[in-house]
Amino acid sequence: MSDAEIIPIGTRGRPGRGTGKAPSSAARSLAGGSGGGAGSKGTSGRPAQRRTSEEEAAEPTESDQTPAAASETPVPERPAARTRDRHAGGIPAADLMAAFQVAAREVFGEEWEVQLARFLAFLRRRVTGSYVVDEYGFDQEITQRFFMAALRPIAQKWFRIEVRGIENIPTDGGALVVSNHSGTVPVDGLMTMVSIHDHAGRYLRPLGADLVFRLPIVSTMARKGGATLACNEDAERMLRGGELVGVWPEGFKGIGKPYAERYKLQRFGRGGFVSAAIRTGVPIVPLSVVGAEEIYPLVGNLPGLARILGVPYIPITPTFPLLGPLGLVPLPSKWLLEFGEPIRTDEYDGGAADDPMLVFNVTDQVRETIQQTLYTLLMERESVFR
C-alpha cells in the first residue's frame, strides 16, 4: 500500500492541518489571499466560486482583521497551538492561580484573602499550641468554631428547637441551669449548650458524670467543650467564678429510663446541686426539655452486658441493634426548651446549705417546676414530630 496514490480530499495535495509554518486549510480559507488555498474548496462549489471571482473585493475587508493576510503565509490572529505548547507545563501557573482565586472567592466570599488568612492564622494557632484553655480544660476557640458549628444544624434543622424564656438566663454572673435528662444518649445536654450559646450568648458549662471522663475521646471532647466532673468542689468553683453551669440531677436514671416512663422525672440526686447553689448564692434556672425523650425510644436494656462493660445500661431501641449504625440516627422529634423563672438562693445564709430539710425543699421545688412545665409543654405540642 505504500506505493498507492494518495488522493487528498479537497486540499490539492497540501495537508489540511497546519504545521506551524503553514496555516491549516481552514485558516487559509479564513485568511484568504493565498492563491493556492483560495480556490481549494472544490467540494463546496458556491463559496469557492465566489472566492475566485470576488477575491479582490473580499480582500480589503478581511485584511482589516488580519493585517498580514497579503503575505505568502499569512499569520492568523492567534498562532496555531503547538503540541509542545499544549503539553509542556500542564496547566499554566497563571490559570491555576486564577482558578484558585475564583474558588477561594466561591468559598470565602469577596474578602477571600482576609478570610483565608484568618483561617490560616487559626490553623497556625492550633498547630503551635498558642491558644488558651482555662483551668477546667475549656477551649473556647475550638468550642465556638467547631463544636457549636457542628451542633447548630442538628439543633436548628433536625430537632427544630424552639427556645422559650431565654431572658431567664442572667446575662452575666454565676447561675445554675437545672434540666431534666432524657434520650438514652445525652444529646439534650449538647443541644442545651448550643441553644444557650446561640440565644443567650453564653457558654454553658456542663457537669458530667465520672463515666464521661473515663471514656477515651469523649473525655477529651468534654473537657475541651467546657465540661467538668459533677462534684461539689467543681460546681462551687465554677459558680464562684461566675460561670453558667448546667446540671442534670437525674443522671443515668433519667437518660436510661424506658420509653414508657417518658417525661416522668426521676429522683433528683441527693440535692447536691442545691447546696452548691446556696453556698455560692447563685440563682437556679429550671429548664424543661420536651422532645429529647423520643429521639431514641428505649424499649429494652442489656443489664448483663452493661455490667461487663462497666456502663450503666446498653440501650435497645426500635432501630438500634436492628439497623446497625443506621439505628444511631436519632428520630427527628420536635424539641421545646423552656427556661423557667430563676429560683433565688442568695437570701439563704451560708449555713442553709448544711440544712438537709431546706435543701430537700428547694430540690423538690425545682423538680416540681420542671415537671409542671413539662406537662404544660406536652399539652401544647401537636405531635412528636411537629
Next chain:
Amino acid sequence: MGDGQPEAELGKVVLVTGVSRDLGRTFARSLAGDPGVDRVIGVDVVPPRGDVGDVSFVRADIRNPVIAKVIAKEDVDTVVHMSVIATPGTAGGRNTMKELNVIGTMQLLAACQRATSLQHLVVKSTTTVYGASNRDPAMFTEDMQPRRAPRSGYAKDVAEIESYVRGFARRRPDVRVTTLRCANVLGPAVVSPLTSYLRLPVVPTVIGYDARLQVLHEQDLYGVLQHAVREEVAGTFNVAGDGILMLSQALRRLQRPTVPMPGFAVGRMGNLLRQARVADFSPEQLAFLTYGRGVDTTRMRTQLGFEPTMTTAEAFADFATTLTPTGGRAERVLATLSQALPDPDEPVLEAVAGPEGAEQATGPRAVPAHGAPGGAEHE
C-alpha cells in the same frame, strides 16, 4: 566554716537533705547567699555532682541515726527536707527508693524530734499525693484527699511521708512545720520523669485522652523554698504556676511529634525506656499523662504570700529554649503559606487596624516566641 561571723541568733543554720541531686544542690547554694541565713549544711549519701559553693557538705545517710548527731552538733534550727525521690534512678530498685524516702524521713524526723535547737521544718512534698484519675475535681485544694488512696510507688511514699510529718507536727507543736506540695518542676536543667518524657524525640501519648498539666518553674521552686525558710508560715500549701496547658498543647508548643497509643502500650514503652536508661518513666506518671492534675494555689498567695514568677505557659516556653525541635513541620508549612499570602488582616483582627509590619514580624519567629503570646494572656 560559714561566713566567719559569730554564731549569733540572728542568722539561721539550715540543714538541707538531698543535696547530691541538682535541685537540692542548687537550692542549697542559693540559700547560702540569703542574708538571713548564716550557714547551710548539705547532707546526702553521695557527694554532690557539682559545685556546692558556700554550703558545707556532710556525707551522712539520713537512714541511720548519724543525722541526729549532725543536727545536734551543728546547732541546726531549720531543716529543709528535699530528699524525696520520684524514681529509683541510680539509687537501685524500688526497695531502695522506698527505703530512702520513707525510712529516711522517719529517721530524719526522729532526729528532729530530739533536737531541742530545731524551730522550723520545711518539707518539699509534691502534688502527686493527689493522684490522677477520672474522678478528680478540676483543681485540688489542700484539704482534698486523693480519690483513690495510692497503693504503690512514689505517691504512696509521699503520702506516708506527709503522714509522718503530720505526726511530727503533733508531737513537736513548738516547731513550725511547712509542707510544700510542689507541682512537677520544669526547667532547662531539670532531670525528672516529666522532663525526660518531654525530651523524647517522639513522644508517646495515651490515645483519646488529653491531660491537663500544671507545672512549676525551677526558679520558682527555689524561690518558694527560700520563702518558706524565711517567712515562717506554718501549714500545707500547693505550689504551682498559674494556668493550665493541655498535654497536646504543650507538646505542640515544644514542637514534639506525638504517637498516640493505648494506655497500656505507653506504660510498657515507659518501662522499656526506663530499662534502657533513656527516660526516667515512673508508673504513676501514666495516670498523670492520662488524666492530668490541677491544683488550687489560692492559699499559696493569701497565707504563704508567695507569688510564682512564671506561669505554666512561661515555664514551658523556657523549657523549650533548650530543646531541639523534632517536629513543627506543619507549622513551618503554614508559616510559609501565610507569608506567601498578602494578608494584612492579622493585626486588624487583634489590634486596631495594625500595619502589615506587625504580621511580618510574627512570621519567622522562633520557638520561645510561640510560648510568649500564650504566656502573656494567661489567667
